[in-house]
Amino acid sequence: MQKYDFDTIHNRKGTGCFKADAQQMMYGREDLLPLWVADMEFAVAPEIQKAMADRLRHPIFGYNLRLPAYYNSIINWISNRYSWEVKKEWIINTPGIVTAISIAVLTSTQPGDSIVIQTPVYDPFYEAVRSHGRNLLTNPLKLINGKYEIDYADLEQKLAQSTMFILCSPHNPVGRVWTQEELMQIGFLCRRYNVTVVSDEIHADIVFDGRKHIPFANLDDFAEFTISCYSPGKSFNLAGLCTSAIVIPNQEIRQSFADYVQSMHLFLGNTFGIIALQAAYTKGEDWLKSLVKYLETNRDWLISFFAENLPQFNIVKPEGTYLAWADFRSLNISDDELMDILVNQAGLALSLGRTYGEEGKGFVRINFACPFSMLKQACDRLKDTFGKG
Ligand SMILES: Cc1ncc(COP(=O)(O)O)c(C=O)c1O
Incomplete structure (x- = not known):
């Protein structure tokens, strides 16, 4: 059974x-x-429900502190599943990934800068760019023989005028799991034009036909200019618990991102989100x-x-x-x-x-x-x- x-x-x-x-x-x-x-x-x-129910038995829900076991669960998940070794100090907590994308836009670009997205794409990407007074450039994906492909010539032309690229990997809604070669081509272009990458990898855990998710930042030296977004929200059905982990190895990019999170007190988190993330990443495989x-x-x-x-x-x-x-x-x-x-x-x-x-x-x-x-x-x-x- x-x-x-x-x-x-x-x-x-x-x-x-x-x-x-x-x-x-x-x-x-x-x-x-x-x-x-x-x-x-x-x-x-059931493993996550149990962890949440156990916590509910304690009747106090005050301010949270994320204990080492919480960070270890994220580090081990990313290491075991995607073979990327992440350091604790690279991880910043935000309520959600859409929040994190907006913070990245606010802290790593200037008003009037151009930002590239690959369309069609998850609609809040548009909002994250436009609602902060940045200029949106699209690199439309091409449907070729039933599969969406990247138009690199167009991408290069758009990146040459931009300071940020928002990658959706795997891609919502076209369902692509980008190959290493595709990610490398994107990364080389972003590096050439000094473009910061936000890599939204919220769908990383749901890949089919024996594929393996590749963190964009774990290729070449791309970690130097990449903000990677993870969350158990999609794969463990925890969207309402607002739990995401943003990984930023570059000290300068991370500091401005972290300062913003601090200034808005967005780090606080939710008791049940913290418990659920940890249970998902330690008991949910x-x-x-x-x-x-x-x-x-x-x-x-x-x-x-x-x-x-x-x-x-x-x-x-x-x-x-x-x-x-x-x-x-x-x-x-x-x-x-x-x-x-x-x-x-x-x-x-x-x-x-x-x-x-x-x-x-x-x-x-x-x-x-x-x-x-x-x-x-x-x-x-x-x-x-x-x-x-
Ligand atoms: C690509 C992508 N990013 C982010 C989100 C939402 O993330 P969050 O709920 O953490 O803001 C979704 C939800 O559908 C999504 O498809």
Whole structure:
């Protein structure tokens, strides 16, 4: 028997969770199957729940101090899983990775500077650049034979005018797990043009087909100009606990980042976030292995289902993340029309590709981190709505 249960459907309505309780606000109705927001429909690992419940038994929740075991759990996780040896003093705690990206923008660039992102991409990347008065430059990823590739000539031209590059590795929403060669090419260009890199590696633990995540900063001398962002938020379904660990080996970059965190008192953290991160990184590996296997099965089934039943829509096979990127452009309708059909005919809450940038128009992001029965129900509804092309 399978040790962990990923099949039970949990009703999250009324828990104040965005995915279930913001449906009315976002889609105009509440009865949709939710495959949108990037958290998972799976119970948190029992090992993490237990650690949190144990802590709850102590009735005082005062200010926290992160003990050496907390830092060791992060250092060992990064070492054991990604073969990067990180020092304790390189680690800075922030509530979330989006917060960390904004702090990086504020402390490592100047107003008016240009910052490059690879689009389509997780939408808060746009916000982190624009809301701080920096100039956004995009390096659109190219869809070639069903796979997204980097346009290096365009990237070089954009980096030559910029002071920062925000890398999404693995990439949300196109599901690429960048190869060492791709990361090296990016790094060489960033070094050539003196560009600081923010490497958002929040999806690092969910990679498929035996791949291994490569920390960008562990290649060549890239650690010298890189701010690496880690969190158990995605892989252990802890997003609501606001827990992230930012690794900055370069003393100068780290000092200005740390000064900002200090000035805003963003280091305090949350009792349960600290406990959960430590439990995830010390006791969660078995659960994570089972999760990745389950997700890989969901992914493969989803790809086959589209090929058989919805061949008019291409679906990009994700190499990592639990997000699939489906191309609905053959419908030749507007995104508003597409959304209306998905919501009011198919009864699905999915994310429109345009959320992630211009290049996402006509695409839909499907979160397949849910019990198989839910994924099947969602796909059956797509089949009933769009039939065979
Ligand atoms: C690439 C990426 N970065 C960051 C986040 C969110 O991170 P946090 O909740 O720690 O701000 C997400 C969530 O979907 C994401 O996909």
